[in-house]
Amino acid sequence: MAMMRLRREDPRVVGSFRLHRRLGAGGMGVVYLGSDRRGQRVALKVIRPDLAEDQEFRSRFAREVSAARRIRGGCTARLVAADLEADRPWFATQYVPGPSLHDKVVEEGPLRAADVAAVGAALSEGLVAVHEAGVVHRDLKPSNILLSPKGPRIIDFGIAWATGASTLTHVGTAVGSPGFLAPEQVRGAAVTPATDVFALGATLAYAAMGDSPFGHGSSEVMLYRVVHEEPQLHGVHDALAPLVSACLAKDPEERPSTLQLSMRLKEIAAREAQGLHDARPPVQRERVELNRPTARYPERTDRTERMETAYGRVVAAPAADAVPYRWRLPAPAAARHGPYERPAGHQAGDAHHLDGPAAGQPAVAASADHRLLRGDADRGAGHRGRPEAVTGQAPGRPVATA
Template identity: 45%
Template sequence: MGAPDGERLGPYRLLSTLGTGGFGEVHLALDPEGHTVAVKILHPQVAADATALARLAREVETMRRVEGPHVAEVLDASLEGARPYLVTRYVQGRPLSAVVAGDGPVEGDDLVRLARGLAEALVAVHAAGVVHRDLKPANVILTDGEPVVIDFGIACALDSVSVTVSGVILGTPGYLAPEVIEGTGSGAETDLFSFGATLAYAATGRHPFGTGPASAVGYRVVHQAPDLEGVPGWLEPVLQECLRREPAVRPVAGELLDRLGAAGPAVRAAIPRPRSSPVATRVHESVGGREPAEVQDVALHEAGGSAGAVQELTTREWRRGRRPVSGRLSAEEFRERRRVVLHRRWVIGTGLLVSLMAATAREPLPEVSLLLLTVYGLVTLIDAAIALFARRNRPRMIVDLGSAAGAIALWAALGAFFSTLTLALALGTVVSVLVAILIAS
């Protein structure tokens, strides 16, 4: 069924094969506007099932309403003809299964980001009335440390007897909920079980229900407890609740957001520090619907290493709009901080140069000296006025006014203590250095 590179499928031009899954072959492709997308061409046995395709066609419009940074949105679909296909947002990254297999378990703040991102993805999927039903490490793509869930809704939509008989296994043993294995139905609770199993694998590097034949793994899912040894202490209670056998007692995705801090406060795991004292918890809880405490310190313990040493993890909550205590900046925060630094360097550096030039021209060309100071002062005052109206930029206004006052003070000091010749030599040296820097850069 493999499609050659460069072939056109509808309005899409296939570029290369990304991989093959249980339901189809995925290709990197270009849409008519030249944007990269992922095109999944359904396997022949799936395409031959009219009932499954009809169900998928009904689900596509619902799936297209799922939006969020942690889901690969369905953009288009063509379910008629010899080769039906789905088009989703292309996510460049590595599957969680490959990351864990190659780099080992996910730890620390990366594990927190993974848990939060998966919870946010499930909230978006379930809010649209879609059930993923095949959440597993291979269906989670990590891009810049953030997870993106792919293939949501496809397993549920293609759940039909003829498709299963044709060879497609609906779901992965060890990540399917007990109710799916026993054939008693599936709902949003099913995804919560898969969420717990996927995070357990990410945190430990082991499949929580072991390996082996699908029947053996399925038996362990239904009748045995998951292997959570090595899961951090802050995460283990959450996974135990998600991996409960009874669907009704599992938490919903929105509750996970509250627990993991993605719906307002964000839980950030600090670097573990060896400690042997008892568990200490200091929690300021919200009461009567009020906002939670701005900062919440919780000392948590986890068993560390083969020696079983007790360690303490400190987590903090932060309110929306405040930077996480981990110190990581978003791209927008980084750009804003960079702009502030560049502005400060430019204003101060220009002020120093203008002061030196004005002081040099003070005796032979007093009009030029005053003109330089006047122009610099006007520019900084205008910039300060703009910052004053933009209330969040008051530090910028202080830099502008301070630089203008400093330039005048420096001009007066240089003119009073140094001769015109000395200032001219200094100015020539500064200009030569600046020109050399520009040429070198």
């Protein structure tokens, strides 16, 4: 796990935590490795000075931290402490050792079907807890998932949406990473738990193929594909492809719930771990009644029926030959099928730039008139042309970038 020395301008102590190294920097601030008096390690994020002076940001940030406190479950980095009244607000979360899913795939190649399913099952359970707290992550992607020895952990809720709060970005914008934003985010529509399901589907496709299901290209091209084109899932294992495809449905109402995903992925993980292919003929099984994580997002029986028509019973009792699975870090690719040859020019990203997009994928903003605005990193690279419209609507004045 790459770390950097503290710089001269970096604080040495924040709250009751002593800082040791820089873990990374992003749009909201700098993330440090710290420890408390007992030696417990934390990832501590200190907000940028310009944002600290924005009272509107402070009040929104306080609501986000309040929502984060409500999240329970073992698949997120637990919030340890926060000071919202400090000159520069900060918060500390549990430090999670391990590579990001992005770096794991870049360095060792796509994961096996059993590992993809196991990661997906754990992440689905984590999202159930997140959504039960009334929070939508909005930026789930491979670089925001750490593969710890105890299981995958979802990190970076910096642009999360909380119940009763507007986003931390300027009004009329939606920020995220091309290829992992859901169509409704690109269009500026409301986000729901189904938004995270789309991002999870894109993330699992990346883990299975070693590439985005929407290919490569500029921010405008990538987001156009997300809205208008079908994902390319040719490298996804047959046992996973129908489920991943359902997650990537353009219509949020067509996507499975996180609870349905968790149950189905656990079954696939167990079968694939035994070297079995999920090719059972459709059979009638006893239906399991599901409740959505919160009453705000009621389950739709018609959506469930459509999902079952697409790829058989999603909510089913475990098969008789299925066995429980236990999380373990995916074995290095070289040990499974020889060294992985990375595409030319493909470099590993930094898992600790917790606010920013995945390596090679600049953050973008979709304005209220549905035009795309590049992030500062993209502009700094010399991309100064006018943004292109994704939806084809008449151009208007962009609201603001985040």
